[in-house]
Amino acid sequence: MNANMLRSAVHVSAIFAFYLATMMLIPGLVDLYYDNEDWKVFASSAAMIGGIAALVAVATRSSPPVVSTRFTFLVVNLLWLTFSAAAAVPFMFATIDISIADAFFEAVSGATASGSTVLTGLDTMPPGILLWRSMLQWIGGLGVIVLGLFILPFLKIGGASFFKIESSDRYDRPFARFSTYAYSVVGIYAALTLLCASLYAWSGMSGFDAINHAMTTMASGGFSTHDRSFAFFTNPWTHWVAIVFMIIAALPFTALILLALRARFDAFRDNQVLVFLGYTLFLAILLSMQLDISDTIEFREGFTKAVFTVVSIVTTTGYAVDNYMEWNTFTVALILMATVLGGCAGSTTGGIKATRWIVLFGIIKRSLETFIYPHAIRTVRSGSVSIPDQTQYVTMMYFGTFFMLAGIGTVLVAMTGADLVTAFSGALTALSNVGPGLGDVIGPTGTFGPLEDSAKWILAFGMLLGRLELFTVLVLLSPAFWRD
Amino acid sequence: MNANMLRSAVHVSAIFAFYLATMMLIPGLVDLYYDNEDWKVFASSAAMIGGIAALVAVATRSSPPVVSTRFTFLVVNLLWLTFSAAAAVPFMFATIDISIADAFFEAVSGATASGSTVLTGLDTMPPGILLWRSMLQWIGGLGVIVLGLFILPFLKIGGASFFKIESSDRYDRPFARFSTYAYSVVGIYAALTLLCASLYAWSGMSGFDAINHAMTTMASGGFSTHDRSFAFFTNPWTHWVAIVFMIIAALPFTALILLALRARFDAFRDNQVLVFLGYTLFLAILLSMQLDISDTIEFREGFTKAVFTVVSIVTTTGYAVDNYMEWNTFTVALILMATVLGGCAGSTTGGIKATRWIVLFGIIKRSLETFIYPHAIRTVRSGSVSIPDQTQYVTMMYFGTFFMLAGIGTVLVAMTGADLVTAFSGALTALSNVGPGLGDVIGPTGTFGPLEDSAKWILAFGMLLGRLELFTVLVLLSPAFWRD
Ligand SMILES: [K+]
Ligand SMILES: [K+]
Numbered sequence: 008m009n010a011n012m013l014r015s016a017v018h019v020s021a022i023f024a025f026y027l028a029t030m031m032l033i034p035g036l037v038d039l040y041y042d043n044e045d046w047k048v049f050a051s052s053a054a055m056i057g058g059i060a061a062l063v064a065v066a067t068r069s070s071p072p073v074v075s076t077r078f079t080f081l082v083v084n085l086l087w088l089t090f091s092a093a094a095a096v097p098f099m100f101a102t103i104d105i106s107i108a109d110a111f112f113e114a115v116s117g118a119t120a121s122g123s124t125v126l127t128g129l130d131t132m133p134p135g136i137l138l139w140r141s142m143l144q145w146i147g148g149l150g151v152i153v154l155g156l157f158i159l160p161f162l163k164i165g166g167a168s169f170f171k172i173e174s175s176d177r178y179d180r181p182f183a184r185f186s187t188y189a190y191s192v193v194g195i196y197a198a199l200t201l202l203c204a205s206l207y208a209w210s211g212m213s214g215f216d217a218i219n220h221a222m223t224t225m226a227s228g229g230f231s232t233h234d235r236s237f238a239f240f241t242n243p244w245t246h247w248v249a250i251v252f253m254i255i256a257a258l259p260f261t262a263l264i265l266l267a268l269r270a271r272f273d274a275f276r277d278n279q280v281l282v283f284l285g286y287t288l289f290l291a292i293l294l295s296m297q298l299d300i301s302d303t304i305e306f307r308e309g310f311t312k313a314v315f316t317v318v319s320i321v322t323t324t325g326y327a328v329d330n331y332m333e334w335n336t337f338t339v340a341l342i343l344m345a346t347v348l349g350g351c352a353g354s355t356t357g358g359i360k361a362t363r364w365i366v367l368f369g370i371i372k373r374s375l376e377t378f379i380y381p382h383a384i385r386t387v388r389s390g391s392v393s394i395p396d397q398t399q400y401v402t403m404m405y406f407g408t409f410f411m412l413a414g415i416g417t418v419l420v421a422m423t424g425a426d427l428v429t430a431f432s433g434a435l436t437a438l439s440n441v442g443p444g445l446g447d448v449i450g451p452t453g454t455f456g457p458l459e460d461s462a463k464w465i466l467a468f469g470m471l472l473g474r475l476e477l478f479t480v481l482v483l484l485s486p487a488f489w490r491d
Numbered sequence: 492m493n494a495n496m497l498r499s500a501v502h503v504s505a506i507f508a509f510y511l512a513t514m515m516l517i518p519g520l521v522d523l524y525y526d527n528e529d530w531k532v533f534a535s536s537a538a539m540i541g542g543i544a545a546l547v548a549v550a551t552r553s554s555p556p557v558v559s560t561r562f563t564f565l566v567v568n569l570l571w572l573t574f575s576a577a578a579a580v581p582f583m584f585a586t587i588d589i590s591i592a593d594a595f596f597e598a599v600s601g602a603t604a605s606g607s608t609v610l611t612g613l614d615t616m617p618p619g620i621l622l623w624r625s626m627l628q629w630i631g632g633l634g635v636i637v638l639g640l641f642i643l644p645f646l647k648i649g650g651a652s653f654f655k656i657e658s659s660d661r662y663d664r665p666f667a668r669f670s671t672y673a674y675s676v677v678g679i680y681a682a683l684t685l686l687c688a689s690l691y692a693w694s695g696m697s698g699f700d701a702i703n704h705a706m707t708t709m710a711s712g713g714f715s716t717h718d719r720s721f722a723f724f725t726n727p728w729t730h731w732v733a734i735v736f737m738i739i740a741a742l743p744f745t746a747l748i749l750l751a752l753r754a755r756f757d758a759f760r761d762n763q764v765l766v767f768l769g770y771t772l773f774l775a776i777l778l779s780m781q782l783d784i785s786d787t788i789e790f791r792e793g794f795t796k797a798v799f800t801v802v803s804i805v806t807t808t809g810y811a812v813d814n815y816m817e818w819n820t821f822t823v824a825l826i827l828m829a830t831v832l833g834g835c836a837g838s839t840t841g842g843i844k845a846t847r848w849i850v851l852f853g854i855i856k857r858s859l860e861t862f863i864y865p866h867a868i869r870t871v872r873s874g875s876v877s878i879p880d881q882t883q884y885v886t887m888m889y890f891g892t893f894f895m896l897a898g899i900g901t902v903l904v905a906m907t908g909a910d911l912v913t914a915f916s917g918a919l920t921a922l923s924n925v926g927p928g929l930g931d932v933i934g935p936t937g938t939f940g941p942l943e944d945s946a947k948w949i950l951a952f953g954m955l956l957g958r959l960e961l962f963t964v965l966v967l968l969s970p971a972f973w974r975d
Contacts, residue, residue: 076862076863076864076865077863080862163865335908336906336908336909336910336911336914337902337905337908339911340901340902340904340906340911340915341902341905343901343911343915344898344899344901347898367891367895370884370888370891371888371891371965372969374884374885374888374962375962375965375968375969375971375972376971378560378564378646378647378962378966379560379561379564379966379969379971379972380560380971381560381647399884400854400858400883400884400887403884403887403888403890403891404851404854404855404858406887406890406891406894407854407855407887407890407891408855410890410894411890414828414831415828417827417828418821418824418825418828420824421820421821421823421825422820422824424820424821425820426820427820427823427824427912428912430824431827431915445911478859478862481855482859482862482863484859485856485859485860485863487859487864488859488863
């Protein structure tokens with residue numbers, strides 16, 4: 008790590024912060040339009056962050072460094088940290104009047120598209136602050152796609168890199184030039200958001216609600232403009248639009264581009280998509296049957312609620328359509344376990360993701376055979392492609408690290424006085440970027456507001472860890488990273 | 492899998508069942524001595540099991556098969572299943588009058604040295620049945636040592652095989668002949684049990700209590716002769732004797748042999764021993780400080796209770812010295828996480844074990860460096876020895892499988908109507924063979940009795956899975972295992 012590398016990373020982050028500051032003008036204008044005092048908060052935040060960012064950007068100008076692995080790790084960490092810190096400023100000074108810990112928690116939850124919130128009274132909150140929350144998730148979601156498609160494969164982290172290799176021949180390198188590819192990612196993401204918003208509006212949402220929820224749906228984010236989340240909307244069509252777009256947002260983005268631009272259905276020949284749809288469907292059917300058999304909810308109503316809840320949790324979106332804490336013990340345990348599943352690599356979802364489950368099951372299946380025939384050659388396959396040793400290794404390590412961090416997180420949050428269900432489900436939901444936890448405090452009807460500030464810092468760090476796929480953050484702990 | 496292999500495995504299990512039947516005469520004689528009607532139950536159980544076992548053994552006599560990996564897997568599974576089923580018979584017919592699910596659960600908990608119990612009123616229970624429970628754990632514990640030292644390394648399962656390799660040059664192959672080695676294992680195990688019993692008696696336990704608790708201490712079993720477990724004994728010396736012998740029982744047995752027979756302290760140059768003692772000491776200090784700072788228990792009393800509780804959980808013994816559910820949320824979360832730690836490979840402890848934690852941390856440390864320097868050569872070391880790829884691979888897989896099974900177990904137990912804390916801590920305590928769970932039902936002051944029968948079958952299977960280090964059982968699910 009040399010000074011030039013650090014300076015360049017700060018430079019990149021400052022430029023990003025400058026753009027983010029200009030975007031604060033949008034909720035500012037909305038508040039001005041609705042005649043809300045908060046427009047001053049957004050204007051002054053924009054001026055302050057924009058000014059500091061410009062100064063820092065100029066001060067750190069230098070010849071660009073070689074884009075090494077280390078530089079990329081540094082930039083990614085610094086970008087999300089800057090994003091969260093800058094995004095917290097309007098929360099801190101707005102009329103909602105919350106603590107620094109609350110503001111930072113809410114900003115991290117936005118920037119990482121997690122959707123855990125410390126705020127209540129959303130229904131009567133100024134529109135600017137609500138829009139700002141949704142925008143954070145939308146920008147964060149876009150960042151996650153870029154991270155998954157372009158950066159993590161380069162860093163050789165996670166199952167994504169393997170499926171990138173697998174897909175490279177199948178998707179025929181859809182775009183010859185990187186910039187065309189990058190622009191189409193942004194374009195399709197925006198177009199899908201508009202389509203989702205139109206359908207929400209068609210199903211009866213107000214224009215403002217439709218735009219906000221479309222942004223947080225496509226980001227697998229889960230922030231709502233109502234305390235009751237999707238339980239506020241009574242039209243089943245609204246719920247089914249959400250279900251469809253939560254699933255779309257959980258598919259690999261490259262596949263969405265091919266589908267949208269070339270009407271090619273390659274996604275459905277992708278193993279990870281089939282596995283993701285498979286476990287989502289299985290859990291949805293299981294849950295709706297259980298709700299019916301146990302006489303918890305009548306089947307017609309229960310079916311929509313069960314599918315919505317499973318899709319919302321598995322895709323790590325985190326919208327609530329009902330207080331599932333009151334269903335029964337089985338459904339609560341099922342939802343807890345669904346929290347770690349996740350969608351596809353290269354999507355906006357968090358969690359462990361279908362790719363890693365495929366690798367885990369492949370390894371277990373193959374290894375059981377190896378125990379029986381010790382001299383058999385160990386090849387783990389997904390479809391027709393054999394999974395490289397490095398990918399198997401990193402994937403296995405991910406499981407060990409994920410659950411170890413969940414354990415440490417649980418102990419740390421419990422240390423602040425939270426009960427065991429809050430601490431454990433809080434740690435899991437943070438690492439998976441789902442949003443709500445379980446129990447009375449952070450469950451579907453609660454918020455993270457009542458937690459101690461210390462718990463909020465711990466969980467905010469957990470959300471960043473989870474969003475950057477653990478190792479992107481953990482490498483910073485390695486002395487080798489800082490060596491010259 | 493051919494018929495001869497299956498027949499031979501049944502033959503071995505029948506011979507074991509015959510020996511177990513003769514051992515039923517011991518609690519029978521004790522009941523006869525104390526003039527308790529249960530002696531008839533033990534006598535008739537012994538006759539029945541012994542008779543059936545002898546018949547089956549004769550019927551399955553054949554030329555011994557080649558000792559293949561597959562045959563070994565089959566025998567190990569069948570042995571523990573036979574052990575549990577035969578051991579359940581006296582429970583079923585004794586005056587305590589419990590269901591088949593209860594009897595099988597209690598027997599599995601004995602045979603796997605887990606220590607979860609469905610029984611209350613231990614203090615006034617006939618001595619025969621109490622002794623039978625302790626004997627099951629003692630025999631089970633011996634089985635676990637034999638499994639860990641001689642069988643799992645051959646099957647290449649778990650971190651143990653690596654540490655076996657590591658230790659082979661350091662311990663200088665202590666015994667030239669296998670049978671000498673095997674006899675000294677039994678001898679030292681019995682001698683340590685007698686020493687432990689003497690010290691318990693010296694500290695004020697009755698002779699009967701001392702013998703029972705010494706057997707379940709050395710087995711890391713945790714069955715007690717009192718509902719209140721070690722909270723029944725008020726002399727701190729009793730608690731410290733337990734602490735010392737729980738730690739001894741968690742050390743690699745080869746090291747104990749060298750210590751006992753040759754006064755060699757090689758164990759303390761073994762990485763896994765240092766790591767095990769390290770995290771035990773760390774958690775004990777952390778817990779006792781927290782109990783003091785939070786004004787939960789006064790320091791002198793709290794120190795003994797904290798050390799006892801940490802040692803009891805980490806070594807997967809499971810004795811309770813206090814109702815730690817009433818301490819505070821941090822201590823409860825800490826105990827939950829300590830549940831999966833475990834002792835050393837080649838000991839009677841369950842859980843994930845120090846060896847696997849060493850491998851996990853080594854892999855994470857090395858991989859973080861590999862992310863930064865992609866072309867560096869990846870060697871994971873423990874001390875001066877590099878850990879073979881195969882061991883790294885199997886260890887990583889163990890973590891993924893362990894937590895996946897814990898998740899599935901939680902959902903299944905919750906499905907029977909148990910609350911989330913009971914379901915999750917129940918699944919973890921079963922897979923780790925610790926014994927007690929958390930909460931009001933299965934916590935330190937409760938029993939597994941109030942659970943549904945279905946939950947008892949699930950958790951009994953979990954105890955067997957955990958005790959046989961998961962893969963020994965899971966290989967049976969592989970079609971390759973049953974192929975001809
Ligand atoms: K989310
Ligand atoms: K135990």
